[in-house]
Amino acid sequence: METKSIMIVGVGGQGSLLASRLLGNVLLQMGYDVKVSEVHGMSQRGGSVVTYVKYGDKVSSPIVCKGEADIIISFEQLEAARWLPYLKKGGHLVTSTQKIDPMPVITGAAEYPDDIIEKIKAQGVDVIAVDALSLAETAGTAKASNVVLMGVVSTKMAFALDVWEKAVEQCVPEKFLELNKKAFKLGREAG
Amino acid sequence: MKKLMLGNEAFARGLYEAGCEIASSYPGTPSTEITECVAKYDEVYAEWAPNEKVAMEVALGASIAGARSFCAMKHVGLNVAADPLYTAGYTGVNAGLVIAVADDPGMHSSQNEQDSRHHAIASKVMMIEPSDSAECKDFAKAAFDLSEKFDTPVIIRMSTRVAHSQSAVEMCEREQKELIPYKKNPQKFVMMPGNAIKRHPEVEKRLKDIAEFSETSDLNKVEMNDTEIGVITSGISYQYAKEALGTKASYLKLGIVNPLPTNIIKDFASKCKTVYVIEELDDIIETHCKKIGVDVHGKDTFSFLGEISQAIVAEKILGETTEITEFAESVPVRPPVMCAGCPHRGLFYCLSKLGVMVSGDIGCYTLGATPPLCAMDTTICMGASISGLHGFNKALGAEAEKKSVAVIGDSTFMHSGMTSLVNIAYNSTNSTVIILDNSITGMTGHQQNPTTGKNLKGDPAAAVNLEDLCHAIGIKSVRVVDPYHMAETEAVIKEELEKEEASVIISRRPCALLKYVKHNPPLKVNTDKCVGCKQCLKIGCPAISIHEGKCVIDHTQCVGCGICTEMCKLGAIENQ
Missing domain, CATH: 3.40.50.970 (Thiamin diphosphate (ThDP)-binding fold, Pyr/PP domains)
Structure with a gap:
């Protein structure tokens, strides 16, 4: 199988590491060769962060370049716009509708673009936009929006539900398991 | 398994x-x-x-x-x-x-x-x-x-x-x-x-x-495929080359990068028509190849700067590019920022307000250099804040001493700031050094250090007492402030800058991301009182933004540190 590429993008601190681990777990269960490339250190501090997940028969490079991503999972609207050039023609964009102003917008040096999701759709891109934050809060905590988004993404990937559920069980600490199971379910229903 | x-x-x-x-x-x-x-x-x-x-x-x-x-x-x-x-x-x-x-x-x-x-x-x-x-x-x-x-x-x-x-x-x-x-x-x-x-x-x-x-050695590997293109490479560059070129190229992947072999390189190159050295940063393999008389392309094709990728290899060697969709408008950058509740924020706001020269160092607090705080003049390497300040003050004299500080984290101070502080005491400048003690090595993801009282395994360990250490080094004036209290912090900095002696201010408050740190409930803006003056935006807190003329606090980020309440003269920022 040709290598598939997924990107998880968002703002440092939004929980993309758990999302990538969950996805990696699913892909390993399915018997693929998997590479996951993460960001640590300085850029984690509220900056724009990206995680690459690649799978196939044999994966070489751990990173994804422009025009290569089959799916982009975005935790925030502006980040969806930023990383759009990485989406392959015909790829899927799954994004949370959450907005977080970057510092140049806070200081007034730049403006947050309006109607990002509509504009991306107008470019002919397949977009699923979900209010992951509200769904996560319904599940019990805003922190679970990463797992909500994974629930949404699960509808775009042809893997059985029990594989996803097993991944959630293996990646999430016991005391938060019920909450995250609920978050995943809410995401899957919204997808 | x-x-x-x-x-x-x-x-x-x-x-x-x-x-x-x-x-x-x-x-x-x-x-x-x-x-x-x-x-x-x-x-x-x-x-x-x-x-x-x-x-x-x-x-x-x-x-x-x-x-x-x-x-x-x-x-x-x-x-x-x-x-x-x-x-x-x-x-x-x-x-x-x-x-x-x-x-x-x-x-x-x-x-x-x-x-x-x-x-x-x-x-x-x-x-x-x-x-x-x-x-x-x-x-x-x-x-x-x-x-x-x-x-x-x-x-x-x-x-x-x-x-x-x-x-x-x-x-x-x-x-x-x-x-x-x-x-x-x-x-x-x-x-x-x-x-x-x-x-x-x-x-x-x-x-x-x-x-x-x-x-x-089997640490070096030869993979012969099509011999039109030969690639000599190592490390991550091998993966990029492999993804971009697949079986269109043959590979000599060097696992041993010092010292480099001679015969296997010559042998490999002799079997390939055009040989590229693909290596990130400097031209070390390329230079070796040329030294042993092997004709290769290297930095004539690839850059000395930054990372390589499969896209760069495909473009440079095969001339292939990928079609992409750009977002039609300009997308504001999102640089890293100090977290909401970061104890460094209050301190850097004070330094920004005082307009002093700030000799900076390596850590999360280097972000104090970024807008809107812009409170850093230099950052070179671990410990250079303190020694650099001493040199700065020796060069510019008494006036500079009253308008300059060094900032350094607790871990960086233990790493190589101590000896620099000894130099200030020994060779006497009236420098003001601020140790940002957030009780952890922050930037690298919360590692213990000799001041935290715990070792790598998380067990109790001897803790360096920073006040005692500074005294022992010969600094008489050592003060401790809580950077969540900006007025007091600013007053202490002013006093220490005025003193005709070297001084240390320890700005002490644990990192807001530490698990044991209890957060207050998020604050909220009383929209009846807020006039949208943007004063609270000057501290550069990622949880505060302005929408439709009023300030808004993001409840998912705010940890209730309260320093924004010191900024708001109208008392519009309130407890939930």
């Missing part, structure tokens, strides 16, 4: 399986997790040392004692540890000594993108370079054997993408090693001139022996 592991985690597994006994490191992105992960194995003693020089000396001492030993650092850390490294090259080892150095092409989390291979060449020490997690484990194990076989420290060169990518790793059992008996051997280990001069020929001979070994 196969497991998805970070390169660093797999490296740690390799150390464990190879029977490593002692690990001593200083944290530094992207190397930190190797030591954090190896600390989880009870069979391995692991510690955070105050700096990389100390760490390497600990590891060398343990090797001399007869235990397989290890130390890790980021690329710039090897500059700090260069002193022991270059002479450890002369002494060699007793039990295996492995050094991990993690380069950061693209500067994801570093102040420069130096190429550590230069240190291996200059110290004449063997260096090997893995390209994925499975190799991280295998190379770590091989490195101990090579270290003992050739009586040399062995450096393993990591890079950000190898260190911080996960791929599948097969786990094996640990091979418990007997200690190699320690024998006093001053000719080998006392490096005074009369002994060292006899070690140098050993070093040169060893390099030749390793180069010869490299010709047949």
Whole structure:
């Protein structure tokens, strides 16, 4: 199988590491060769962060370049716009509708673009936009929006539900398991 | 059992399986997790040392004692540890000594993108370079054997993408090693001139022996496919080349990057029509090829700057580009910022307001340089804030002393700020040094340090008392402030700047991300009182923004630190 590429993008601190681990777990269960490339250190501090997940028969490079991503999972609207050039023609964009102003917008040096999701759709891109934050809060905590988004993404990937559920069980600490199971379910229903 | 592991985690597994006994490191992105992960194995003693020089000396001492030993650092850390490294090259080892150095092409989390291979060449020490997690484990194990076989420290060169990518790793059992008996051997280990001069020929001979070994070592791999294009490469660049070129090219993947082989390169190149050297940062393999008379393309095709990628290889060698969809409008950048509730914020707002020259240092607080705070003038390397300030003040005199400060974190102060503070006391400038004590090594992801009272394993440890230490160094005026109280903090800074003596201000408040730190409920804006004056935006808190003329606090980020309430003269920011 040709290598598939997924990107998880968002703002440092939004929980993309758990999302990538969950996805990696699913892909390993399915018997693929998997590479996951993460960001640590300085850029984690509220900056724009990206995680690459690649799978196939044999994966070489751990990173994804422009025009290569089959799916982009975005935790925030502006980040969806930023990383759009990485989406392959015909790829899927799954994004949370959450907005977080970057510092140049806070200081007034730049403006947050309006109607990002509509504009991306107008470019002919397949977009699923979900209010992951509200769904996560319904599940019990805003922190679970990463797992909500994974629930949404699960509808775009042809893997059985029990594989996803097993991944959630293996990646999430016991005391938060019920909450995250609920978050995943809410995401899957919204997808 | 196969497991998805970070390169660093797999490296740690390799150390464990190879029977490593002692690990001593200083944290530094992207190397930190190797030591954090190896600390989880009870069979391995692991510690955070105050700096990389100390760490390497600990590891060398343990090797001399007869235990397989290890130390890790980021690329710039090897500059700090260069002193022991270059002479450890002369002494060699007793039990295996492995050094991990993690380069950061693209500067994801570093102040420069130096190429550590230069240190291996200059110290004449063997260096090997893995390209994925499975190799991280295998190379770590091989490195101990090579270290003992050739009586040399062995450096393993990591890079950000190898260190911080996960791929599948097969786990094996640990091979418990007997200690190699320690024998006093001053000719080998006392490096005074009369002994060292006899070690140098050993070093040169060893390099030749390793180069010869490299010709047949299975750490170097040849993959013959189509021979129109030949690629000589190492580390992560191999993965990029492989993805871009597949079977359209043949590959010589060098696992041993110092010393480089000659015959296998000549042999490989002779079978390929056009040969490219694909290497990130400097032209080390390329220069070697040209030196041995092999005609290759290298930096005429690829850059000295930043990272390579499969897209760059495809474009440069095959002339292929990919069609892309750009978002039609400009997208504002999102630089990293101090977190909501970060204790450094209040301190830097005070410095910004006072308009002083700020001699900065390495850590989360380097973000004080960014808008809107813009409260930093220099950042060079670990500890340079304090020594740099002393030089600045010596050059500009008494007036500068009243308008300049150094800022340095607790961990950075222990790393190499202490000696700089000794210099201020000893050679007397009336400098003002601010130690940002957030009770943790923050930027690298919360490592303990000698001031925190805990060791790497999380057990209680002796804690350096910063106040006592500064007094002992000879600083009489040592004050402690809470940066959440900005008015008081500003007043103390003003007082200390005015004093005709050197002083230290300890700005003390634990990192807001520490698990034990209890957060207050998020604050909210009373829209009846808020007039949209934007005063609260001046502290650069990521949780505060302005929408439709009123300030808004993001309840998912706000930790209720309350420093914004000091900014709002109208009292519009309230408790929930």
